């Protein structure tokens with residue numbers, strides 16, 4: 001590799017320090033206490049430690065519609081795979097925590113198709129823009145709030161490498177413009193998440209330097225970037241013996257994460273699917289850092305308390321297809337790739353940003369021009 005291409009690959013690493021943006025100094029002044037808002041010590045913990053676990057935040061009525069929407073997605077996926085002869089049965093006698101695993105046994109990678117489905121049902125929108133939740137986000141970034149284009153449904157089927165996310169800083173997936181922007185995440189499990197079923201771990205205070213460490217791609221047989229523990233210790237001053245914190249989150253709770261904090265998810269060693277959503281926000285007047293592929297969406301503005309969210313553009317903008325197009329010049333098109341509806345690979349610009357140290361089915365298709373989405377069958 002030439003020196004120039006090496007430096008291009010490593011362009012995401014930065015020695016610049018941006019601690020003020022992510023630490024206590026960034027904390028907005030909130031004068032009026034609003035429903036749902038967290039006590040001061042928890043907001044302080046978010047900035048000081050880089051994360052905070054919030055228990056008992058959501059009601060059953062706020063979370064159950066998300067589970068129902070996911071059940072519907074799984075059903076549509078089962079029908080589609082069954083119609084195509086890819087799975088033996090519909091497995092409709094299995095419930096929310098088991099059915100996708102059964103489907104996955106017949107068609108490995110089914111969970112990936114669902115992960116990248118990219119459709120935001122009303123229930124997810126309602127959760128993302130929940131009044132009380134936005135009141136908390138206001139405590140972190142102030143009264144002007146946009147939804148970040150990167151949101152995820154995690155389809156964490158048991159003992160599956162594809163759903164075990166290695167150490168990373170969220171900024172590693174984005175372009176350098178995001179390095180200057182506080183983009184908090186709410187990680188919301190749809191069951192009691194614990195070490196056995198693959199909850200999250202964080203590196204306590206690992207955001208404090210304000211640096212983005214050198215990541216690599218891709219982890220094992222996945223599309224994920226990865227941050228070596230040695231690099232985390234060297235660049236982000238993480239003490240691997242003391243700073244790693246396991247974060248169980250009960251159903252109804254959430255884990256709030258700073259976008260600079262190194263985190264990972266543990267393997268799911270249980271028999272149930274560990275479903276979760278991760279949703280992000282930021283100031284609407286700052287860049288999303290998503291390579292210009294998709295912009296954020298205004299949720300709240302201090303200029304207009306009656307602002308109505310307009311989802312039209314956001315809904316129509318398929319980020320998974322754009323991610324793939326953005327890296328389409330890297331290799332020749334692969335001939336005879338499988339039906340696009342059942343493509344179980346993922347590509348994205350982060351694969352060009354970091355050094356590619358492992359090649360797998362995701363990286364070899366960096367240039368495949370197939371569509372990324374599968375289309376739900378219309379059902380009477």
Ligand SMILES: O=C(O)CCC(=O)C(=O)O
Nearest residue numbers: 154165170187265276278
């Ligand atoms: O849910 C997971 O397993 C990983 C989530 C994650 O890494 C993230 O939200 O950045």
